[in-house]
Amino acid sequence: MTSLLIITGTILIIALFALVYRILALVNIAKGTHEKRVGFSNTVNGFLFIVFFIVGFGAFFWYSGKAEYLPPPSSEHGVITDNLFWVTTAIITVAFVLTHILLFFFPYWFRFREDRKAYWYPDNTKLELLWTAIPGVVMALLVITGLIEWTKITAPAPEDSVQFEIVGKQFNWMVRYPGKDGKLGKYDYTKIDGTNQLGMDFANDKANFDDFIPREIHIPKGKPVKLNIRARDVLHSVYMPHFRVKMDAVPGMPTTFWFIPTKTTAEMRKELNNDKFNYEMACTEVCGNGHFAMRMVIVVDEPEEFNKWVTEQEPWASQNKDYISSLKLKDFNLADLEK
Amino acid sequence: MSVVDTQLHTSVDSHVHHDEHHDHEHHEQSFIRKYIFSEDHKIIAKQFLITGIFWAIIGGVFSVIFRLQLGFPEANLEILRPILGGWITEQGKLDQNFYLALVTMHGTIMVFFVLTAGLSGTFSNFLIPLQIGARDMASGFLNMLSYWFFFASSVVMFASIFIETGPAAGGWVIYPPLSALPQASLGSGLGMTMWLISMALFIVGSLLGSINYVTTVINLRTRGMSMWRLPLTVWAFFLTAVIGILSFPVLFSAALLLIFDRSFGTSFYLDQIYIDGEALHHSGGSALLFQHLFWFLGHPEVYIVLLPALGITSEIIATNARKPIFGYSAMVISMLAITFISFIVWAHHMFVTGMNPFLGSVFMLLTLIIAVPSAVKSFNYITTLWRGNIVFTPAMLFSIGLVSFFISGGVTGIALGNSAIDIQLHDTYFVVAHFHLVMGSASFFGMLAGIYHWFPKMFGRMMDDKLGYVHFWITFVGVYFVFFPMHYIGIAGFPRRYYSWTNFDAFSSYADLNMLISIAAIITLSAQFIFLFNFFYSIFYGRLAPLNPWRSNTLEWTTPRLPGHGNWPGKIPTVYRWPYDYSKPNAKEDFIPQHIPHYETVESNLEHEKVLEEYDRELAKESEIHVSSHSH
Structure with a gap:
């Protein structure tokens, strides 16, 4: 019934619109308006560009001042890339505004007048070389600064980095830390099952026995942190907005990213005046219907706190003795886990 | 010159005739072949x-x-x-x-x-x-x-x-x-x-x-x-x-x-x-x-x-x-x-x-x-x-x-x-x-x-x-x-x-x-x-369109209001200039379409275009011969 009403209503509105339009069209023909080369509309249209310019740029600058951006970056490289971004933004805003002043004022200024003829100006090589060169030089400067930073960010992680593994799967993240030995055990995707979700290969690598799988990510402030990233099923992408970190997780191809966190969670809470603030990790490569819900909390600790946290964690193997014994490993007895 | 003129007329005539015939053939096309x-x-x-x-x-x-x-x-x-x-x-x-x-x-x-x-x-x-x-x-x-x-x-x-x-x-x-x-x-x-x-x-x-x-x-x-x-x-x-x-x-x-x-x-x-x-x-x-x-x-x-x-x-x-x-x-x-x-x-x-x-x-x-x-x-x-002298059409x-x-x-x-x-x-x-x-x-x-x-x-x-x-x-x-x-x-x-x-x-x-x-x-x-x-x-x-509503230079506006199969009923126009001769100094109108030869626009030709006057004349002659040899 409702839909019938809506349909009837729509048809009526369209019919009314058509009727009004037809009448106006006939009036125009009777008046012979269309025979003039341009009408009053020409001035109106030209003027509207100026109105649009003033209102549009007014809104742009007003809102840019009060918009809620992300808090300042909490990583060392993030400070630099943010600076690069804002410098670039300043440059492109200048270009944007200047070109639009011309683009939106010329229409009104040079609108059609019967008594005037346009200026014959087919080319000017000097001018064109000039405005080829200027963007070229500006671009080169931006490229060079970006390139230097990109090379630093993507350089191999320092030897003393804190390492851990991030695994993406539909639809959550899992992380694994090396235990006391400081080594992440080898994995094999064919060893994955409902219990051993990361496919840790206990048979072939003893380093797995002290690895632990916490529910939250902990990282120390001021130390380089290296993420070893992989995916179990489809593409995911590790995204830590506050640290300006992003790297895809690819099945079959481990990826890495390293950075130095600069503010602890506690410091951030204080800075933002928000007790509930948490660093978060999200997924930015579409991975299925739960893509938007792959959240994991990141905690940045002072180095001492972090070391304490690490020692408090119980290895996964100790938590899953049944699983380990079901593997029937030859040169291994369960008692070893207790050490 | 008069020979060329006659030739032009005959050739265009024969061509038009030819094209009418051409069109006629296409009228017999079924709806499916014509529109689908x-x-x-x-x-x-x-x-x-x-x-x-x-x-x-x-x-x-x-x-x-x-x-x-x-x-x-x-x-x-x-x-x-x-x-x-x-x-x-x-x-x-x-x-x-x-x-x-x-x-x-x-x-x-x-x-x-x-x-x-x-x-x-x-x-x-x-x-x-x-x-x-x-x-x-x-x-x-x-x-x-x-x-x-x-x-x-x-x-x-x-x-x-x-x-x-x-x-x-x-x-x-x-x-x-x-x-x-x-x-x-x-x-x-x-x-x-x-x-x-x-x-x-x-x-x-x-x-x-x-x-x-x-x-x-x-x-x-x-x-x-x-x-x-x-x-x-x-x-x-x-x-x-x-x-x-x-x-x-x-x-x-x-x-x-x-x-x-x-x-x-x-x-x-x-x-x-x-x-x-x-x-x-x-x-x-x-x-x-x-x-x-x-x-x-x-x-x-x-x-x-x-x-x-x-x-x-x-x-x-x-x-x-x-x-x-x-x-x-x-x-x-x-x-x-x-x-x-x-x-x-x-x-x-x-x-x-x-x-x-x-x-x-x-x-x-x-x-x-x-x-x-x-x-x-x-x-x-x-x-x-x-x-410019800007006309704000919706386009x-x-x-x-x-x-x-x-x-x-x-x-x-x-x-x-x-x-x-x-x-x-x-x-x-x-x-x-x-x-x-x-x-x-x-x-x-x-x-x-x-x-x-x-x-x-x-x-x-x-x-x-x-x-x-x-x-x-x-x-x-x-x-x-x-x-x-x-x-x-x-x-x-x-x-x-x-x-x-x-x-x-x-x-x-x-x-x-x-x-x-x-x-x-x-x-x-x-x-x-x-x-x-x-x-x-x-x-x-909609209102019937004039032939060249935007006073444009390009060739499509030289076709009939609704171009038929083949686009031009007569011969295809010859092109003598680039498409952007708008508001050329001393020109009669604020546009000169591409098919207008330079010898017809002597008043507005630029210094380097003077040579084109003779060149265009040759070109025009050539295209007449070309067309007539084709239509016979």
Whole structure:
């Protein structure tokens, strides 16, 4: 019934619109308006560009001042890339505004007048070389600064980095830390099952026995942190907005990213005046219907706190003795886990 | 002289006669051969246009549906159940799988079906023969096939919307493994299969069209129409077709390998996958391989949709500013540069995919180079307006709008092309804002400008100006309201393709801005119905078009109001000058069409054109002899 009403209503509105339009069209023909080369509309249209310019740029600058951006970056490289971004933004805003002043004022200024003829100006090589060169030089400067930073960010992680593994799967993240030995055990995707979700290969690598799988990510402030990233099923992408970190997780191809966190969670809470603030990790490569819900909390600790946290964690193997014994490993007895 | 005159008369007469006869033959064509399986480039152009408009409506409506979810996450969408059925959950929410399907289909439809087929297909077909002075395309038959492959592709894609598991839902880039594994997502089942079949058909159609465009431009230009006298529209269509020929086959191969991985157990893209409680046997493939292949088309594709729009704009701005386009050769060289560079920047879509960072550096360098010819084009458009005598037809308004989008969307590309900055911005709404302005809206405006401008030639009637103005202003303001705020959301880090952001504290702001965007999207879409009304009403009841309504120089305006088969009833006009002789000093009118020889415009010839007076006389004589020898 409702839909019938809506349909009837729509048809009526369209019919009314058509009727009004037809009448106006006939009036125009009777008046012979269309025979003039341009009408009053020409001035109106030209003027509207100026109105649009003033209102549009007014809104742009007003809102840019009060918009809620992300808090300042909490990583060392993030400070630099943010600076690069804002410098670039300043440059492109200048270009944007200047070109639009011309683009939106010329229409009104040079609108059609019967008594005037346009200026014959087919080319000017000097001018064109000039405005080829200027963007070229500006671009080169931006490229060079970006390139230097990109090379630093993507350089191999320092030897003393804190390492851990991030695994993406539909639809959550899992992380694994090396235990006391400081080594992440080898994995094999064919060893994955409902219990051993990361496919840790206990048979072939003893380093797995002290690895632990916490529910939250902990990282120390001021130390380089290296993420070893992989995916179990489809593409995911590790995204830590506050640290300006992003790297895809690819099945079959481990990826890495390293950075130095600069503010602890506690410091951030204080800075933002928000007790509930948490660093978060999200997924930015579409991975299925739960893509938007792959959240994991990141905690940045002072180095001492972090070391304490690490020692408090119980290895996964100790938590899953049944699983380990079901593997029937030859040169291994369960008692070893207790050490 | 008198001999020539007589010859001229006889030859024209005989030709006219011949053509009448010719026409007569074609009247006997059945309705089906004339309007459906037509080989006439003008009918095929209209077929592409109507199909493109159909797809644009669907693509637009899809975007509004998912904008409802993003702008009003709490709203009850029960009202959509009659249309969407089971895709509305019991709680009255949009289904999460269907949300992704909508996003995917919106992208696919807009990029390929509207802005590639609808834009290039329409205007390349319509304008190339008319503007270079050809009777038709090089091969009418291939041209017909091109449309019908596109039609078949459309049917498959359209059907996929209605299947139970829904259409493809892995994003328009369909990255495997998500798109390769039916168990990974609802849309990766039959919907994905149909997507791949549809795209394979689409590519065949696109290639047939492109080969035809290139051949026609190279071989069928009329006497006097050197490459440097081509209107910029034709240059743009020509280069677009070249890009298409070189890049679409790569997408075809990517799709083919994906079909193999999906159906025949190969492992081109798959390695070490555990999904649904099972470790798959696939091993040794590379997910990155697909991304390289996809973007090898995907990036040139940006220019496939953009160049025709820029070509159309060049023509319309020059015509309505009553000025020659500023820096014609710079415009052509820029387009050539863009064509070339567009092939070597693809991996800037992949800075953080795990690709070797050194490769990232190389692609960053190359990417920022492409900004230079684009900047040159913008400056040239603006300079063309300077000291013009501007007539604001709706087409002109849309062209100015295009230049605005091209700049505002283009400049943010400088931020995104910088790999260090892209780490944070990649796959956020900043990217969405960027490409919707520079590629989506700009090309869409180019298409609308083209429709308004060439409607009189297509249908012999005028569209209504006033409705055009209203359409333009609502759309122009609307588009900025939709896409400009997305920059802020992107800088705040909001990721793309999210059904909802409320899971994250970091992305919990901006509910107001998202609502604003959604409202603006609804208004902008509604305004398109003004256009649709204007378009269809004017086809039947519009004011009859004068022969050259915009006082334009190009050849299409020398044809009859409704050009028949073969375009010119008499001989094809000879071309004596470039297409941009607007407001030439001392000329009688503010335009001199391309078919007017220099010996008829002695008063306005420039110093270096004086030699052309004699040359044109020779050329005119030559074309008479040529025609008469043919007609006897």
